[in-house]
Every structure is written in structure tokens, then in C-alpha cells.
Amino acid sequence: MNFWERNQFLIAMLIILGIGVYAFQHKSLPLIIGTLVLAVVVIGFKVYLNIKATRNKGE
DSSP states (O other): OOHHHHTHHHHHHHHHHHHHHHHHHTTOHHHHHHHHHHHHHHHHHHHHHHHHHHHHHHO
């Protein structure tokens, strides 16, 4: 497993953080809302994958 595979979630969150900082600097409400929605989707997907991995480990 290489660096990118191990740190996909961290890299995605850093990119979202960068977009969020840009949105706040330019006071763009649609971009701010879109960034928040994207962050929730990424975090939700990460939680889903963790739950799926935990269930498969027990079987």
C-alpha cells in the first residue's frame, strides 16, 4: 500500500479545507455551502467504509 492509498481521506480533507479557505476569503456563499456539503459527504463515506470493514472483519 503506497502513500496515496493510505492517506486518501487526509488528502481529500486537505483539499476541501483549501477550497473552504478560498471560499471564505472571497465571501462566496454558494462555494462555502458546497464545501460544507462536500465535507459531510466525504466524512460520511469514510464512516460507511469503516462500518463496512468492521462488519466484514467479524464474519
